[in-house]
Amino acid sequence: MSARDAVAAAAAPEQAAERGEGAGEGGPPFPVPLRLGDLHASLADPLLDAMTFLNEATTRYPQAVSFAPGRPYEGFFEPADVHHYLDTYLDHLAARGAGRDAVRTTLFQYGPTKGVIADLVARTLANDEGLTVPPEALVLTVGAQEGMLLTLRALCAGPEDVLLVSSPCYVGVTGAARLLDLTTVPVPEGPAGGPDPATVRAAARAVRAGGRRPRALYVVPDFANPSGTSMPVPARSRLLDAAAEEGLLVVEDNPYGFFAREAGERPTLKALDRRRQVVHLGSFAKTCFPGARLGYVVADQEVAGPGGRRTLLADELARLKSMTTVNTPALSQAVIGGMLLRHDCRLREANAPAAAHYAANMTVLLGELERHFPPPERRRLGISWNEPEGGFFAVLTVPFAADEAAMERCARDHGVLWTPMAPFYPAGGGERRLRLSISSVTKRQIVDGVASLARFVRAEAG
Incomplete structure (x- = not known):
């Protein structure tokens, strides 16, 4: 058979399907397009x-x-810096006594599901945000978007659970909720910026009156995407009080907090958290560079299991992660880790x-x-x-x-x-x-x- 004949023979079934011809007797059915209606409903959204x-x-x-x-300005990026950051992290491993085999395993193998640079991230949070969090309460994720998916999946147990979201709202979180078949209820931003505590209370009570459970509130307290608005500092504590009264966890997403036009104290909700009610989503996309696709979740809430078992929410998120991305790429963590080390774990100054x-x-x-x-x-x-x-x-x-x-x-x-x-x-x-x-x-x-x-x-x- 010539090459031309072989191509014609290979194309014949497809052409027959396009003409509407069925399979031959006893043969398998020809490929047909999948119906969008037979796929997950979010794909039609x-x-x-x-x-x-x-x-x-x-x-x-x-x-x-x-x-x-909404991406960072590329004029701040230099390709050669990637090598310098990686070398810095390798030097850091060597200084901690890691031999060649240990370094090779860290960079080239599947790593711990919760990540390998949690200690450096914890130091950075302490320096930049005054936030003291143990490294074991952190999960390094493939961007903040994975952190959103893991957090929503873990917190919302069934169809009766509802996620309150500030409105207007970043489409990444409403999209993640759509993929997970979670109901979202918008809470309009107040005139001063961010969701008003009284409006949060009213929304939670309305959900509860409808026979469902308001589970969590998603909010971006500083320079929110898309509106650019920020919550006044006094309103932040009031919001946490209102959420506590309504039994709500708060999912805080804060990728823009460093970029104020004027100096002034802007504590994160997590830094104000005294009840362990805030799950904090972080990202290095804006403060380092988005190509590393590195984010993290601070989830220090205690989880009580059967038989007296006690874990952190971060441990439960890691279990979910083990069935999705398995682990976050060690090379990305190493480069960002080197960048943190280069700046003495002080990204705000950097x-x-x-x-x-x-x-x-x-x-x-x-x-x-x-x-x-x-x-x-x-x-x-x-x-x-x-x-x-x-x-x-x-x-x-x-x-x-x-x-x-x-x-x-x-x-x-x-x-x-x-x-x-x-x-x-x-x-x-x-x-x-x-x-x-x-x-x-x-x-x-x-x-x-x-x-x-x-x-x-x-x-x-x-």
Whole structure:
């Protein structure tokens, strides 16, 4: 048989299937497409397309000024540093008495499920956050996203358990809940920023009145994604009190806490936690670099089992992890571990240049919005925006539907990308709001981008 004949023979079954022809007598059925309706219901949920849509749009409009991605500024990264960080960690292992065989095992083999650099992370939390946590209460994860999945899976035992989420809310946690078939109930952000304690109480009691159990509250206390808002410090303790009264655990996600525009005390909820009611999700994506895909969970809650068994929640999360990613890549941990060591386990100080960069970018963004939309025009058009105290994101309210089609028009006709806010509202809303991220652009791009964005907004409003 010639090569051409072989290719034709191999293609014949597929072509027959496309023509609707069945299998031959006694033969196996030809492959048919899987029905989306026979797969998990989350795959039909448009929420799962929120992140991929932005990536695809960025690819289609590579020359556009992109206010869409919430990723760090790449100007702070140097490829050669990866080798230096790895060497630093190897030197650290040698200084601790690890021989060649032990080092080889640490780097190349499956490692402990809870991770290999928990001691360095614990030291860093103590230095940066004043948070004293034993290394055994930590689980190193494949990004904070895995930490979310593990935490939600462990805490929510059945269909009666409900997760309260601040609204608008990061789609990563609502998406994770969707994958796990968990019900989420939104708690609107208060006017001062973050979920109001009284609103949390009301939401928990409403869930309970409906015959279900409010299990936990997910919140980003500092410069939240997507809104950019922060909880006032006094409200943080009140929130913990309200959650305790309602029997809620608090799942704190705080990747942006270092990036305040002005100095001032902003204790994490975990640092204020006196009841072990806060499960703290951490990430090195913004403070080190996202390519390492390294996060962690602080889960120091005690778990009581049958026969008097006592463990930490971190141990139970590790059991779940052993059936998902097995362990977090040792090479990623080694590189981040070396970075922590290089900076004496003080990432807040190491991130001072980045914090200054993001603060300056936010100031430029707010100034350019003010310049292009003076108060009389804002009132006439119905345009407004918030003024975040730090972080990566600000939100612009506009007099038209800021949906994916509008973003496409803006990218195509005006060379600017942004993020529609509607997917961040679990119960609907945000249709006339868009998120602007300042983290991965230069000041010049912000100036040019806001000018183009202003032309687009006026055209849509008109």
